[in-house]
Amino acid sequence: MITFDSVTKRYADGTVAVDGLSLEAPTGEITVFVGPSGCGKTTSLRMINRMIDATEGKILLDGTPVQGIDPPTLRRSIGYVIQQAGLFPHRKIVDNVATVPYLLGWDKKKARARAMELLERVGLDLKLAERYPFQLSGGQQQRVGVARALAADPPVLLMDEPFSAVDPIVRTSLQEELLRLQAELNKTIVFVTHDIDEAIKLGDQVAVLRVGGRLAQLAAPKTLLSQPADEFVREFLGHDRGIRRLSFISDGGLRLRTDLAVPEDFTGPSDEPWLLVVDGARKPLGWISPDRPSERLPYGTYVKGRDSLRTALDAALLSPSGCAAAVDESGAVVGVATREALDEALAVAADG
Ligand code: ADP
Ligand code: MG
Numbered sequence: 001m002i003t004f005d006s007v008t009k010r011y012a013d014g015t016v017a018v019d020g021l022s023l024e025a026p027t028g029e030i031t032v033f034v035g036p037s038g039c040g041k042t043t044s045l046r047m048i049n050r051m052i053d054a055t056e057g058k059i060l061l062d063g064t065p066v067q068g069i070d071p072p073t074l075r076r077s078i079g080y081v082i083q084q085a086g087l088f089p090h091r092k093i094v095d096n097v098a099t100v101p102y103l104l105g106w107d108k109k110k111a112r113a114r115a116m117e118l119l120e121r122v123g124l125d126l127k128l129a130e131r132y133p134f135q136l137s138g139g140q141q142q143r144v145g146v147a148r149a150l151a152a153d154p155p156v157l158l159m160d161e162p163f164s165a166v167d168p169i170v171r172t173s174l175q176e177e178l179l180r181l182q183a184e185l186n187k188t189i190v191f192v193t194h195d196i197d198e199a200i201k202l203g204d205q206v207a208v209l210r211v212g213g214r215l216a217q218l219a220a221p222k223t224l225l226s227q228p229a230d231e232f233v234r235e236f237l238g239h240d241r242g243i244r245r246l247s248f249i250s251d252g253g254l255r256l257r258t259d260l261a262v263p264e265d266f267t268g269p270s271d272e273p274w275l276l277v278v279d280g281a282r283k284p285l286g287w288i289s290p291d292r293p294s295e296r297l298p299y300g301t302y303v304k305g306r307d308s309l310r311t312a313l314d315a316a317l318l319s320p321s322g323c324a325a326a327v328d329e330s331g332a333v334v335g336v337a338t339r340e341a342l343d344e345a346l347a348v349a350a351d352g
Pocket of ligand 2: 042
């Protein structure tokens with residue numbers, strides 16, 4: 001566990017970057033620091049591994065003040081990942097990953113074997129090991145950065161906007177990879193981002209900071225969305241807070257209609273404005289309006305009992321019918337959530 005106990009950082013020019021910060025980052029969990037630019041996220045993170053020293057207050061690592069641990073020893077037990085990966089340009093990927101093992105005096109063979117294991121772990125092709133950083137894409141470099149931080153198996157991982165410089169699709173896959181890794185590794189992670197969506201996706205708990213380095217709220221994502229502490233947090237969460245919150249609500253309450261799915265040879269008539277055509281295995285083929293049964297329109301699906309209300313809503317928005325097709329794990333249609341059913345569920349969610 002990492003403990004911030006009334007930590008203040010005042011830079012030489014008088015800037016108070018962090019002001020009386022107190023919080024705990026529990027062992028084995030991801031704590032995200034989020035807030036606007038200049039709110040003291042990087043400063044807070046770097047005080048943990050003593051790249052910056054606190055002016056006042058204490059930071060404890062499992063109860064021991066970091067100020068009493070010499071920086072090289074401290075940094076061996078703390079992995080650190082930054083935005084542009086910070087790889088050494090003239091070292092091969094495998095040697096970049098083996099940096100800390102080399103520093104720890106491991107023999108070259110063992111260090112390289114460990115590096116290869118980690119490259120695989122973070123989802124990289126082992127062929128990349130013999131390349132140099134400039135020969136990799138931004139997303140691949142970030143994965144190497146994560147592998148390098150994990151090389152000596154440190155219990156703590158500090159990540160400062162590690163995915164902020166890559167495009168949204170790569171970013172999503174890096175986020176998912178991190179969650180997958182964390183499910184195996186259970187590191188104590190402090191993750192810094194200015195992106196509230198990233199914070200909500202990755203955090204077991206999220207610390208929202210305001211400029212001046214003051215803690216506005218510390219809460220689990222779900223609580224943050226449902227009970228923002230004040231106007232600043234509300235504003236920071238943005239106008240689609242309500243939509244984001246739906247990610248944490250199960251689709252369980254959605255009323256489904258089973259009479260709107262029709263076979264491929266359906267020719268009408270019907271009083272319904274929209275019908276969902278399914279094949280012999282009840283897999284969806286498209287929406288039709290009964291007066292034009294040959295024109296199949298796009299559909300969206302969600303897995304009943306597994307996906308959230310948000311996914312169901314996204315599925316409805318994919319289709320001109322405004323309805324979502326509920327499917328089972330095999331993809332077979334089990335019913336249709338109509339616009340009315342979604343409206344009802346959203347009204348219940350808004351009250352809750
Ligand atoms: P963030 O990572 O949230 O963007 P930082 O921790 O980098 O914020 O910075 C917090 C505040 O401290 C900002 O006002 C920044 O300008 C200031 N700051 C950061 N580093 C220094 C420094 N070395 N000297 C003076 N002020 C600094
Ligand atoms: Mg920063």
